Amino acid sequence: MFKLPTIQFTAEQEKFRLEVRNFLQEQLVKGTFKTKCDSWLSGSDPAFSKIIGEQGWIGLTWPKKYGGQERSSIDRYILTEEFLAVGAPVAAHWFADRQTGPLLLRFGTEEQREFFLPKIVKGECYFGIGLSEPNSGSDLASVATRAEKVEGGWIVNGSKTWTSNAHDAHYMVTLIRTEPFDGVKKHNGLSQLIIDLQAEGVTIVPIKYLTGEHHFNEVFFENVFVPDNRVVGKLGNGWAQGLAELAFERSGPERILSTFPLLDELVAELKKQKDEAGLKEVSKVISRLWGLRNLSIGVAKVLEEGGEVAIPAALVKSIGTKFEQSIPEITRLLVRTYPRLEAERQIDRFMAESILHSPGFTIRGGTSEVLYGVVAKGVVAQ
Amino acid sequence: MSEMKEMILDVVEKIFKDKVDKEKVDVVEEGGWAEDVWSILQDNELLSVAVSEQAGGAGGDLDDLFNLYRLVGKYAVPVPFLETTFANYVLEHSNLNVTSANVTYSIDLNQPLIIKNGLVSGKIMNVPWARHTDELVALATSDEGMKLVHLNLSEATIQPNMNLACEPRDTVSFEDATTQQEAEMSDTQVTHLLQLDTATKVALMGGAIDKINQLTVRYTKEREQFGRPIHRFQLIQQHLVLLAGETAIVNSAVDNLIAALLENRLQNEVAYARIRVEEAIKIVATSAHQVFGAIGVTHEHSLHQFTRRLWAWRDEGPGEVYWSNQLAKELLASSSESLWAYLTSTEKVLQV
Numbered sequence: 001m002f003k004l005p006t007i008q009f010t011a012e013q014e015k016f017r018l019e020v021r022n023f024l025q026e027q028l029v030k031g032t033f034k035t036k037c038d039s040w041l042s043g044s045d046p047a048f049s050k051i052i053g054e055q056g057w058i059g060l061t062w063p064k065k066y067g068g069q070e071r072s073s074i075d076r077y078i079l080t081e082e083f084l085a086v087g088a089p090v091a092a093h094w095f096a097d098r099q100t101g102p103l104l105l106r107f108g109t110e111e112q113r114e115f116f117l118p119k120i121v122k123g124e125c126y127f128g129i130g131l132s133e134p135n136s137g138s139d140l141a142s143v144a145t146r147a148e149k150v151e152g153g154w155i156v157n158g159s160k161t162w163t164s165n166a167h168d169a170h171y172m173v174t175l176i177r178t179e180p181f182d183g184v185k186k187h188n189g190l191s192q193l194i195i196d197l198q199a200e201g202v203t204i205v206p207i208k209y210l211t212g213e214h215h216f217n218e219v220f221f222e223n224v225f226v227p228d229n230r231v232v233g234k235l236g237n238g239w240a241q242g243l244a245e246l247a248f249e250r251s252g253p254e255r256i257l258s259t260f261p262l263l264d265e266l267v268a269e270l271k272k273q274k275d276e277a278g279l280k281e282v283s284k285v286i287s288r289l290w291g292l293r294n295l296s297i298g299v300a301k302v303l304e305e306g307g308e309v310a311i312p313a314a315l316v317k318s319i320g321t322k323f324e325q326s327i328p329e330i331t332r333l334l335v336r337t338y339p340r341l342e343a344e345r346q347i348d349r350f351m352a353e354s355i356l357h358s359p360g361f362t363i364r365g366g367t368s369e370v371l372y373g374v375v376a377k378g379v380v381a382q
Numbered sequence: 383m384s385e386m387k388e389m390i391l392d393v394v395e396k397i398f399k400d401k402v403d404k405e406k407v408d409v410v411e412e413g414g415w416a417e418d419v420w421s422i423l424q425d426n427e428l429l430s431v432a433v434s435e436q437a438g439g440a441g442g443d444l445d446d447l448f449n450l451y452r453l454v455g456k457y458a459v460p461v462p463f464l465e466t467t468f469a470n471y472v473l474e475h476s477n478l479n480v481t482s483a484n485v486t487y488s489i490d491l492n493q494p495l496i497i498k499n500g501l502v503s504g505k506i507m508n509v510p511w512a513r514h515t516d517e518l519v520a521l522a523t524s525d526e527g528m529k530l531v532h533l534n535l536s537e538a539t540i541q542p543n544m545n546l547a548c549e550p551r552d553t554v555s556f557e558d559a560t561t562q563q564e565a566e567m568s569d570t571q572v573t574h575l576l577q578l579d580t581a582t583k584v585a586l587m588g589g590a591i592d593k594i595n596q597l598t599v600r601y602t603k604e605r606e607q608f609g610r611p612i613h614r615f616q617l618i619q620q621h622l623v624l625l626a627g628e629t630a631i632v633n634s635a636v637d638n639l640i641a642a643l644l645e646n647r648l649q650n651e652v653a654y655a656r657i658r659v660e661e662a663i664k665i666v667a668t669s670a671h672q673v674f675g676a677i678g679v680t681h682e683h684s685l686h687q688f689t690r691r692l693w694a695w696r697d698e699g700p701g702e703v704y705w706s707n708q709l710a711k712e713l714l715a716s717s718s719e720s721l722w723a724y725l726t727s728t729e730k731v732l733q734v
Contacts, residue, residue, distance in 0.1 A: 004633075267720075287658045
């Protein structure tokens with residue numbers, strides 16, 4: 001079966017980890033942010049994103065000429081882990097940093113890179129990802145939002161849904177049908193267009209999450225003009241370009257650590273109570289975390305070298321998100337909690353955030369069932 | 383891994399493929415001895431693979447050794463290869479002479495031998511392969527503290543017994559036996575020995591898990607029901623995904639454990655790996671048997687040679703019960719400001 005590299009951080013990397021950690025601790029003490037579970041997706045805070053941009057921590061791996069730091073993807077992995085472990089609100093710039101930047105570096109034009117990347121790096125330009133539609137969820141290739149060619153660009157009509165943080169975003173990378181639907185080859189004729197969310201004809205309607213929070217949106221396009229220079233990569237190649245992003249999207253620490261602040265608090269509580277039996281239970285949880293982290297970092301290393309990791313990446317997400325969901329279930333059996341989003345007691349608040357956000361973990365970014373299909377077909381084909 | 387290592391592993395895998403099949407394992411499970419397997423390992427100088435060249439061995443390291451143990455698990459190799467090679471590794475690293483005899487070992491803090499007036503007495507249960515070996519390396523308590531002792535089994539009474547997989551696990555008793563050699567062991571050395579011994583078992587179990595995954599994937603492609611291969615059914619695919627996930631996690635756990643050992647930056651990897659592998663066994667054995675259905679629970683099929691070994695091995699040596707206790711104690715005593723700081727402790731790396 002697939003062989004992945006092992007984890008060995010260099011002394012340099014460990015120093016970087018401590019640098020990030022100390023900075024975030026200072027911000028925490030200053031009250032710049034409050035630790036939260038699921039902060040990478042539900043903690044959108046543009047002011048905080050700007051602070052992170054000033055640190056040079058957005059677009060960490062990108063070329064210097066676009067404002068990046070040209071650091072390794074392992075450095076970025078460490079940075080992301082530190083954000084998640086302390087539950088920092090990094091959602092506003094998340095997609096631009098994780099997906100749009102790498103997409104433009106790989107498939108974008110020089111003009112697009114020069115226009116977008118420096119703004120993203122400063123923490124001032126956020127992207128939404130426009131994939132799902134009301135009638136296209138797991139069956140993504142059936143998307144119906146279409147664009148018609150006109151002089152100098154495209155006219156887009158249709159809608160996207162479940163778009164996280166579109167209300168804070170400036171642009172959306174949108175999967176759009178630029179050729180008529182071919183019932184046999186559904187994946188053909190799809191393109192990625194960058195839509196300015198301020199453009200005429202764009203309407204963003206909130207979809208309230210089950211907590212009542214504004215997180216998702218439905219985004220409607222009515223005769224929205226998109227200039228030719230906002231097409232990413234090759235026309236009709238949108239499906240393949242999108243797939244290339246998926247391994248990054250599925251295998252990162254955000255598929256393991258969404259509820260880590262709760263686990264951290266649980267251990268603190270058990271230590272306070274000197275509860276050795278409880279810590280014994282936790283040691284099993286930590287062993288699972290260790291196993292997942294090995295896999296996830298192994299995938300990150302292979303990705304950096306351009307290797308093929310579709311199967312292990314799908315495994316990280318499907319197993320990692322289940323792990324995230326297990327933390328509140330384990331916690332409530334080891335310590336007494338009363339979950340409440342407004343709770344003063346941190347563990348109660350983390351419990352509430354973890355429980356209420358848990359169902360989404362195994363849905364967003366490809367449901368577990370879709371991922372199981374990828375893995376099963378992959379191992380049978382090997 | 384170096385080319386040299388890959389070559390050794392290829393050679394050994396070829397030997398196991400040629401010499402070890404279902405029938406061979408059956409013969410040994412019924413009390414036989416696989417002389418052909420043993421002698422080909424001996425002839426190829428593989429029994430001294432972990433012994434340094436200065437001491438007359440092949441000069442391999444822990445990376446070679448643990449990767450070979452994976453193969454032992456993968457082919458259910460029915461000879462004391464792990465026992466003899468690891469016993470020699472332990473002897474050499476305790477500054478004792480290695481041996482060319484067939485040797486086994488037992489590192490069990492719960493049943494140490496006792497040294498009094500220079501003579502060794504006591505009873506150790508579940509000593510692997512004792513009836514087929516000539517010497518034993520074991521722990522013994524003495525007035526000066528814990529010792530590693532090297533004994534001749536001709537001085538012992540051996541009562542045959544076996545584990546769930548019908549592998550020899552004998553009861554060995556000594557009464558006023560003389561040691562061939564002995565070495566004092568500090569607490570740190572004993573702990574390290576326990577860690578290494580646990581790691582050998584993790585590698586062994588990892589190999590068997592990898593094999594079960596392979597067997598199961600292959601079976602779902604060959605077996606047809608309702609007019610199509612069963613891997614086409616989504617409910618079967620769920621099992622394949624569970625197996626793939628556990629196998630991937632266990633394989634990378636073994637790799638990371640070996641890397642931490644080799645680079646001398648071992649923290650809690652042994653405990654994590656052992657606990658995680660035990661969890662994987664539960665999932666892998668259940669799903670594999672479910673996929674194979676009735677044929678998989680017959681003696682005729684080879685699946686049980688791997689699942690029974692996993693069920694036996696997970697209860698041998700310090701396991702989850704021991705290691706999760708150790709981890710709990712450590713967590714309680716740790717002064718890290720948070721769990722995250724504890725897990726990403728950089729001490730060992732920054733020292734380098």
